[in-house]
Amino acid sequence: MSETLRIDKWLWHARFFKTRTLAAKVVSAGRVRINAERIKKPSTGVKTGDGLSFMQGNTLRIVRVEGLGTRRGPAPEAQALYLDLTPEAETSSKPVAERVGTRPTKKDRRAIDAIRHTPS
Numbered sequence: 001m002s003e004t005l006r007i008d009k010w011l012w013h014a015r016f017f018k019t020r021t022l023a024a025k026v027v028s029a030g031r032v033r034i035n036a037e038r039i040k041k042p043s044t045g046v047k048t049g050d051g052l053s054f055m056q057g058n059t060l061r062i063v064r065v066e067g068l069g070t071r072r073g074p075a076p077e078a079q080a081l082y083l084d085l086t087p088e089a090e091t092s093s094k095p096v097a098e099r100v101g102t103r104p105t106k107k108d109r110r111a112i113d114a115i116r117h118t119p120s
Contacts (some may be wrong), residue, residue, distance in 0.1 A: 002047050002048070003068060004047045005013075005045065005046055005069070006045065007023075007034065007042060007043075007044045007052075008020055008027055008042035008043075009028075010068065011026075012072060013071070013072050013073075014078050014081045015058055015060065015072070015078040023042070027041070027044070028040060028041075031055055032052065032053075034050050034051070035050055036051070048065055048067060048068065051064050051065075052064075059086070062085040063081060063082040063085060064083045065081065066081060066083050067080060068081070075084040
């Protein structure tokens with residue numbers, strides 16, 4: 001029989017959530033899938049090789065469990081517990097015209113000033 005670890009505890013060990021309680025709430029809300037199967041119990045076991053998908057903020061995270069871990073250690077130790085399969089997001093620095101309704105950043109203002117003040 002292979003070893004398993006509670007999904008809420010594993011998500012906390014792997015540092016996806018700040019507290020185990022928060023991880024349990026996300027699982028209880030049905031926002032976590034193990035091998036494409038939605039789960040609702042924080043006590044559900046996860047084992048090495050399982051695929052997980054869940055929302056972390058506004059990002060869909062897709063990971064494969066590589067290890068179970070025994071504690072919530074430092075970040076490098078936590079990153080060794082999983083293989084991140086999340087697709088690369090679009091570049092976060094979109095042109096000003098695409099960010100409708102938001103104020104330009106300091107970097108954007110400098111770029112606009114550079115365009116306005118260039119000699120013709």
